Each structure stands twice: as C-alpha cells, then as structure tokens.
Amino acid sequence: MKGWIQELPRQEFAFQGRGPGFSLLLKRNCSISPAGLMWAYGAIAAVTLGVAAAFAVLGAWMVLPFAGIEVVALGIAFAMNGRHAADYERIQLAGGRLLVEVCESDSVRRHEFNPARASVMVAGAGHGMRIMLESPGRSLEIGRHLHERARLELAGELNRRLRN
Amino acid sequence: MSAVLDDHGHDHGHDDHHHGYSGIMRWITTTNHKDIGTLYLWFSFTMFMVGGVMALVIRAELFTPGLQIVNPDFFNQMTTMHGLIMVFGAIMPAFVGFANWLIPMQIGAPDMAFARMNNWSFWLLPFAGALLIISFFMPGGAPGVGWTMYAPLTVQMGIGMDFTIFAIHILGMSSIMGSINIVTTVLNMRAPGMTLMKMPLFCWTWLITAYLLIASMPVLAGAVTMTLTDRHFGTSFFNAAGGGDPVLYQHIFWFFGHPEVYIIILPAFGVISQIIPAFSRKPLFGYASMVYATASIAILSFIVWAHHMYTVGMPVTGQLFFMYATTLIAVPTAAKMFNWLATMWRGSLTFETPMLFALGFLFLFAIGGFSGLVLALAAVDIQLQDTYYVVAHFHYVMVAGALFTAFAGIYFWLPKWTGRMYNETLGKVHFWLSMIFFNMIFFVQHFLGLAGMPRRIPDYPLQFETWNKISSIGAFGFGLSQLLFLYIVVKAITSGEKAADKQWEGADSLEWTHLPSPAPYHSFETPPVVK
Numbered sequence: 106m107k108g109w110i111q112e113l114p115r116q117e118f119a120f121q122g123r124g125p126g127f128s129l130l131l132k133r134n135c136s137i138s139p140a141g142l143m144w145a146y147g148a149i150a151a152v153t154l155g156v157a158a159a160f161a162v163l164g165a166w167m168v169l170p171f172a173g174i175e176v177v178a179l180g181i182a183f184a185m186n187g188r189h190a191a192d193y194e195r196i197q198l199a200g201g202r203l204l205v206e207v208c209e210s211d212s213v214r215r216h217e218f219n220p221a222r223a224s225v226m227v228a229g230a231g232h233g234m235r236i237m238l239e240s241p242g243r244s245l246e247i248g249r250h251l252h253e254r255a256r257l258e259l260a261g262e263l264n265r266r267l268r269n
Numbered sequence: 270m271s272a273v274l275d276d277h278g279h280d281h282g283h284d285d286h287h288h289g290y291s292g293i294m295r296w297i298t299t300t301n302h303k304d305i306g307t308l309y310l311w312f313s314f315t316m317f318m319v320g321g322v323m324a325l326v327i328r329a330e331l332f333t334p335g336l337q338i339v340n341p342d343f344f345n346q347m348t349t350m351h352g353l354i355m356v357f358g359a360i361m362p363a364f365v366g367f368a369n370w371l372i373p374m375q376i377g378a379p380d381m382a383f384a385r386m387n388n389w390s391f392w393l394l395p396f397a398g399a400l401l402i403i404s405f406f407m408p409g410g411a412p413g414v415g416w417t418m419y420a421p422l423t424v425q426m427g428i429g430m431d432f433t434i435f436a437i438h439i440l441g442m443s444s445i446m447g448s449i450n451i452v453t454t455v456l457n458m459r460a461p462g463m464t465l466m467k468m469p470l471f472c473w474t475w476l477i478t479a480y481l482l483i484a485s486m487p488v489l490a491g492a493v494t495m496t497l498t499d500r501h502f503g504t505s506f507f508n509a510a511g512g513g514d515p516v517l518y519q520h521i522f523w524f525f526g527h528p529e530v531y532i533i534i535l536p537a538f539g540v541i542s543q544i545i546p547a548f549s550r551k552p553l554f555g556y557a558s559m560v561y562a563t564a565s566i567a568i569l570s571f572i573v574w575a576h577h578m579y580t581v582g583m584p585v586t587g588q589l590f591f592m593y594a595t596t597l598i599a600v601p602t603a604a605k606m607f608n609w610l611a612t613m614w615r616g617s618l619t620f621e622t623p624m625l626f627a628l629g630f631l632f633l634f635a636i637g638g639f640s641g642l643v644l645a646l647a648a649v650d651i652q653l654q655d656t657y658y659v660v661a662h663f664h665y666v667m668v669a670g671a672l673f674t675a676f677a678g679i680y681f682w683l684p685k686w687t688g689r690m691y692n693e694t695l696g697k698v699h700f701w702l703s704m705i706f707f708n709m710i711f712f713v714q715h716f717l718g719l720a721g722m723p724r725r726i727p728d729y730p731l732q733f734e735t736w737n738k739i740s741s742i743g744a745f746g747f748g749l750s751q752l753l754f755l756y757i758v759v760k761a762i763t764s765g766e767k768a769a770d771k772q773w774e775g776a777d778s779l780e781w782t783h784l785p786s787p788a789p790y791h792s793f794e795t796p797p798v799v800k
Contacts, residue, residue: 134460135458136376136457136458137457149452149484152480153484153487156484156485156487156488156524157487157488163520164514165495165517165521167506168490168492168521171487171491174487175483175487182382185383186383186457190457
C-alpha cells in the first residue's frame with residue numbers, strides 16, 4: 106500500500122550559490138505563523154473566559170479565577186515557545202566579505218568577518234559541544250539551531266569552503 | 270533553499286539510550302516523551318486494576334438480593350470511587366499516555382514542547398491517586414456521593430470529601446498542563462510539509478480534546494472549590510438554606526461532565542482511525558469529514574449538558590432544546606461510523622488483535638450510541654433516569670468505547686514501543702473473553718433498567734436476581750481476563766519475538782514509515798519533510 110504521507114530525502118543544511126560565494130540559512134522548525142498562533146490562542150481564551158463569565162453572572166464566580174489562571178498559563182506557554190520561533194542564522198560569503206546575521210527573539214545582529222582570516226573551531230564535546238566562527242580578536246557561536254552531529258558537519262563544510 | 274532544522278533536541282544525545290540517572294531516579298527525573306508515555310500507561314493500568322477491584326466488590330454484593338458483604342455506606346463509597354478512579358485515574362491517563370508516545374513521533378517532532386512540564390504533569394497523578402485511596406481510611410471513609418459529587422450531599426460528608434476535592438484539583442492541574450503541552454506541540458512542532466490537514470487523525474482528535482479540556486476543566490475546578498468553601502468557609506453556593514442553589518451545582522458539573530465524555534472518547538476515535546485503515550490496507554475514507562465531525566462533536570458537547578438533568582425540573586422548551594441538541598450529535602458520530610465502514614469496504618482486511626478490538630469497538634459503541642439516543646429523549650429518560658439502563662449505556666460508551674480502544678491501541682503500537690511482538694493467539698483469546706464477558710455484564714443491565722432497577726443500591730427485589738447473577742459472573746470473568754492482558758504485555762516485553770520496523774503492512778504514519786522498532790529513545794531530532 107502506498108501511504109498518503111511520503112517522506113522526502115532530508116537535507117541537514119543546504120548551501121546556496123555557486124562559485125566562491127555561498128549563502129546558508131539555519132533556522133528552527135516552527136509549523137505555525139504568529140498570526141495563526143494568535144488565532145488559536147484567541148479562540149480558546151474567548152471560549153474559556155466566556156464560559157467562566159457566564160457562570161459568574163449566574164453566581165458561580167469561582168470558575169472565573171481558574172479560567173483566568175489557565176488562559177494566562179496557556180499564553181505564557183505560547184509566548185515562551187513562540188519567542189524564539191522565528192530565530193535564524195544567515196551566513197553569507199559575498200563580495201569578499203563573510204556576513205553572519207543572527208536573529209534572536211526580536212533583535213537582529215549582523216557580524217562581518219574577513220573570510221581570509223576566519224576559521225571555524227569546535228569547542229567542547231558531547232552535549233555541550235559548540236562551534237565558533239573565529240578571526241583574530243573575535244569569536245561568534247554559530248549553528249545553534251543544529252544538533253551536535255550536524256554542527257560538526259557544518260564546521261567541516263564551512264572550513265572547507267573558507268579555505269577554498 | 271534554507272535548511273529547516275530543529276533545536277528542540279539540543280539536550281539529547283544521538284545514541285539510543287537515556288542519559289543521567291538510572292533505576293527509579295531515571296523514571297522520576299525523565300523528560301523524555303516516550304518514558305513519560307510509558308509511565309502514564311502503567312499508572313493507568315494500575316488504577317484500572319484498583320477501580321476494577323471496586324467494581325468487583327459492587328458486583329459481588331449485587332450477586333444476590335440482601336446485604337451480604339458490605340454495608341450500604343461502604344457500597345456507596347465503592348460506587349463513588351470506582352467512577353472517579355476509572356474516569357480520572359484510568360481512562361484519561363491512558364489516552365494521555367498514547368498522546369505522549371505518539372504525537373511527537375506522528376508529527377515528526379523530537380519531543381513534547383515542554384518536556385519538564387510533561388514530567389510534572391505525570392508525577393502529580395500518583396499523589397492524586399494516593400489521596401483518593403487514602404480517603405477510605407479517613408473518619409467517615411471515602412465520600413459516598415457518586416462520582417458526580419452532587420450538592421448538598423457533599424456538604425455532609427467527612428474529611429474524605431476534602432481529600433477527594435484536593436485530588437480532583439491535582440488531577441485537573443495535571444490535565445491542564447498536559448493539554449497546554451499537546452496544543453503547543455501540535456501547533457508549533459509539526460515537521461515541514463505536515464500541514465494540519467495532513468496530520469494523522471489521532472493528532473487531530475487530541476488537539477481538539479486538549480481544547481475541550483482547557484475549556485471545561487476550570488468549570489470543574491470552580492465547582493469543587495465552591496463545594497469546599499460551602500463545607501468549611503461559610504459560603505452557600507449550593508446550600509438552599511443559605512440562599513444557594515443545589516441545582517446550580519448540577520448545571521456546573523454537567524457543563525464539565527458532558528464534554529468530559531468526549532474528552533475520553535475523541536482520542537479513542539483517533540486510535541480507531543489509525544487502526545482500521547492499517548488493517549484494511551486503504552487510506553482512511555473521508556479524512557476531512559472526520560476532522561470536521563470531530564470538531565462538530567466537540568462544539569456540540571457544550572450545549573447538551575442538561576440532558577443529564579431532565580428530572581430536576583426544567584421548562585418543556587428547555588427539555589426540547591437539550592433533546593434536539595443531543596440527538597444532533599448523532600449526525601457527526603454517524604459520519605464517523607460511515608467513514609470507518611467505508612474504509613473497510615473492499616479493503617484487504619485481516620483480523621489481528623488490534624483490528625478485532627477496533628471492530629468490537631464499532632459494534633459495541635454503536636449499541637452505546639443508540640441507547641444514548643434513547644436516553645436523549647426527555648419523555649423516555651424521565652422513566653429511565655437513575656436506572657441500570659443508564660449504567661449499561663455509559664459502560665457501553667466508556668468500556669467498549671474507550672477501554673476496548675485502549676486495548677486496540679496497545680496491541681497496535683506495542684511492537685513499535687517495545688520492539689517485541691505479543692502472542693497473537695493469546696491476544697485474540699483476550700479479545701473474545703473481553704467481548705463475551707463485557708456483554709454478560711452490561712447487556713443484561715439494559716433489561717434491569719427497563720424493568721425499573723435503580724442504580725447505586727446494594728440491595729434489590731428478588732425479581733432482578735437472575736440478570737444480576739449473570740452480570741456479576743460476567744464481571745468476575747471480565748476482571749480475570751484483564752490478568753491475561755497483563756500477562757500478554759509482560760510476556761511480549763520480556764520475551765516476545767522481534768517486531769519488524771513496519772510490523773503492520775498497512776500502517777502509514779511516520780512512526781511506522783520512518784522509525785525502527787523499538788523507536789529510538791530520541792527520534793526526529795531533525796524533522797522529516799512531508800509532502
């Protein structure tokens with residue numbers, strides 16, 4: 106039987122561009138848009154608080170605080186999960202410049218490195234393993250959205266491309 | 270093209286083992302969804318056994334007329350705690366266990382969204398279960414008010430009632446945390462390409478169930494808190510002498526209580542919707558209509574609560590509204606039945622144990638559904654209110670509906686969970702014993718109810734003896750059959766034959782197509798892409 110869900114070959118990360126330049130975007134997997142999440146939250150909050158308010162009007166006001174606590178808890182959960190949902194790292198080599206754009210929560214920071222002097226180092230091992238983009242006097246952690254094995258692959262591939 | 274990668278699993282290694290503590294501390298500290306799913310399932314089975322023993326005490330007392338084994342007060346305690354333990358301790362945790370095991374694997378996520386909260390959700394349960402059981406040893410014993418905990422009887426109970434209220438609060442907190450986790454996981458952590466309308470139906474039914482839980486649990490929490498303040502803090506929410514209204518309690522309780530029925534049965538529908546296509550070797554017929562039917566049932570469940578209260582005194586227009594609204598639920602439910610049957614139509618059917626339990630569910634849930642329609646009719650219900658007909662009806666829904674489905678699901682996914690296969694012959698024996706004994710217990714209770722035997726009584730007139738004897742024999746047979754189930758599962762785990770990665774030819778969700786058996790401790794650290 107042929108299933109209705111078909112899995113495609115997995116790409117850990119994909120460099121874009123030909124020749125000496127490349128562009129790489131690393132981001133978390135998030136399957137809902139902020140607007141969609143707001144709709145989902147609004148719908149359940151409206152129903153829950155509406156029901157509680159109706160009971161409060163009928164004299165059973167003690168439903169309301171429980172509903173309030175619950176709606177706040179759900180909001181905190183969505184906020185905690187959604188705060189970093191759009192985080193990404195973009196690594197670009199173009200025009201003789203190595204640019205790293207890091208989006209974290211609501212801030213975007215851009216870092217520029219000299220590709221001739223930059224290298225990728227692996228720090229630590231196991232669960233605490235990190236990869237650092239380094240040039241004299243500067244260091245930046247990259248690949249935070251990858252698991253350890255993919256980080257090692259990224260470090261090797263980036264080093265190879267930078268050397269070329 | 271950008272890579273879409275995941276960092277939820279950063280704390281995880283890449284081998285197939287858990288990390289950190291070992292022994293009992295591993296289970297206490299685990300944040301792994303598979304471990305927690307396992308804990309939920311074993312807790313559920315333990316409580317199922319405890320609640321089952323209480324059911325056997327009830328049926329032993331009812332074997333013959335007269336008072337033989339327990340006094341009426343203890344009998345009432347048994348009926349109350351049997352209901353509470355089975356609903357909140359056995360059936361609900363069983364399906365949360367399924368959710369924990371399956372949702373991340375079916376949507377291609379590495380774990381639940383809030384792994385530590387998941388651990389807390391589970392570990393609240395043993396404390397709540399302990400409180401319920403400890404209440405038996407309090408002065409006055411456990412509450413004997415029925416699982417619905419109607420006021421003003423609750424005000425008159427001993428300290429065991431306070432233990433029960435506290436337990437309900439803890440169970441509610443656990444459910445809310447579990448629901449928040451499930452909603453966040455399903456909405457945010459689906460694999461690339463897995464749109465909502467491509468999710469396996471089990472995930473859909475749990476998403477809708479989690480919404481139901483979030484909307485209805487504060488109502489129960491408010492109800493039991495008001496009961497507590499009426500008992501100890503001088504309020505009169507439900508005390509007529511102080512200006513309160515006991516009927517208000519019934520409205521509040523059933524506003525929670527009826528959605529609760531669907532909180533239990535919707536995940537069961539999801540399990541069935543995975544199993545029937547697998548053993549029919551066809552995709553589920555009418556997937557979209559199944560999703561819409563599930564949502565319709567959930568919405569309708571909020572406007573039918575007073576069909577539990579036809580006899581409390583309500584205007585005829587109210588009775589008519591709740592009667593029509595209740596019968597309306599038959600429409601999406603029938604759509605589901607039609608789709609399951611259409612899935613089997615011209616399929617390459619085989620009848621392994623999961624499929625037998627799924628078919629048993631279809632047959633028996635249809636009977637429970639039809640007796641529900643009978644009870645939805647106000648004029649008929651007024652005759653049958655609080656008789657054994659009602660007991661028969663809701664056990665056809667709860668046991669044949671939810672419990673049979675849990676058995677079906679366990680047999681279906683056991684090879685994936687453990688990497689071992691159960692004994693198929695013994696599984697089929699378990700099914701047929703359960704099927705025969707279940708009907709022995711509950712089918713005859715329809716006759717008792719129609720003949721007028723009230724529920725929740727330890728003694729009864731001689732005219733009801735024959736059917737009660739049959740029912741009690743069936744109950745002991747059913748209880749013993751579940752020991753066979755325990756043996757089958759333990760045998761499979763310890764010495765079952767190795768299961769294939771895709772044990773069931775027709776299963777097509779990600780846990781079967783993408784993961785080995787047993788599923789690795791950490792799965793989908795990198796999500797698959799689905800088209």
